[in-house]
Amino acid sequence: MSEDNRSDQNRLGNYLKDRRSRLDAASLGYPPSRRRTPGLRREEVALRANVSTTWYTWLEQGREGAPSSEVLERLARALVLSEIEREYLFLLAQNRPPALQHPPESTVSPQLQRLLDAMETIPAFIKTADWTVVAWNRAAITVLADYSAMPLKQRNVLRMVFLNTEKRRLMPEWENIAGFLVANFRAETARAGMSDTARLLIDELSAASPEFQALWLDQNVRNHGEGTKKIQHPEVGIIALDYSSFAVDGNPNLSMVVYNPATEHDKANVLALLKRSSGQNLAYDTVDREVYK
Structure with missing residues (x-):
């Protein structure tokens, strides 16, 4: 040898x-x-x-x-x-990484925020393992939800999907989205470590939503991966968005989700919404000031 x-x-x-x-x-x-x-x-x-x-x-x-x-x-x-x-x-x-020693961080670097902002016509945000949105770009708040107007707790996507009836009506494929989110949530919290915040969120949603409780008991797991999501926007109707998720290197608690308009028609609708929002001179923060340090 x-x-x-x-x-x-x-x-x-x-x-x-x-x-x-x-x-x-x-x-x-x-x-x-x-x-x-x-x-x-x-x-x-x-x-x-x-x-x-x-x-x-x-x-x-x-x-x-x-x-x-x-x-x-x-x-x-x-x-x-x-x-x-x-x-x-x-x-x-x-042949495996060590267990997490400290609670996962939810901080977003200035470089990562600038990357979000550079995607001017593509909605994108940074989320934690429990699907709390902590940073976003203008396209995201114009097309998806105005995260800048929400307190931290309300920016949790699982709460929006299972507890907000108005948001639910804007999801034509609610059942598929709900099942996907819970399966992904289970996988990501296992990967990043089950925090006290995640446990409290599970207890809260299980008590308030029979649908969440049933899905959580199913034990399904999924990666975020790629796919297409349809949303019902109140101004332009159905928008189809191709989504992809990217890990944030060095932080298992964070990932970036990018939504690209699926067709030229969808792209035109996104551009129209962005033009309207620019005309209104909206002022907003693109990052969660409670966790951005």
Whole structure:
């Protein structure tokens, strides 16, 4: 077996050794004694991670099985890994990312907001895993809903679909939309972590909406993916929109949903609505000021 193949088979051990060699011993409080190699010694990492030196040596040499999540967390702290490095450590050791340590963030960067604003004729918004809209563009509030006029709680799409009878009348395919949303909500909250906010939302909707309760008990899961959605706009009638969803890198709680007019006729209706809204000189915020930091 070649050296390259042996190296590839011990990816976890090689990664641990590389991260260990990059640590600054002096900054971690170790005396500036002569060291034959850069970084910390194996016994020093083992002590910091509260594992035996022998076990850690075997781990670097590829002679041990997959460490537990608890041990991996201790190793990540001992090696002063960043979040992305910690995730990579878990992927190498267990073929899965680590469990979320902190509540997911709902902040939207200025760059992401500028991307939304650049889509002048395409409705788009940023949502959390529980389908609360936290940022949007002008086309979204003109065609979909005026999120800028709503408090945070009312901007939850599940509440709009199951608790707002006026919004429900504007959805010709309400049953399909409702089933899709609940199945997607279940998958996304599992991926991002079931927060206290999501649990309260489930309890609220289950108590107030028999339809939601039945769909939630179905245990169906779906990805958002792509498709076509029809809405009944009070000014121009039916608008068909092709939708796609995109993950926000580094934040499992956020995704961007983009609605592109499905036909030239739909595009003309969207442009007509945008022209009317521009003529009215509407002033609005395009981002949730309660979570944008």
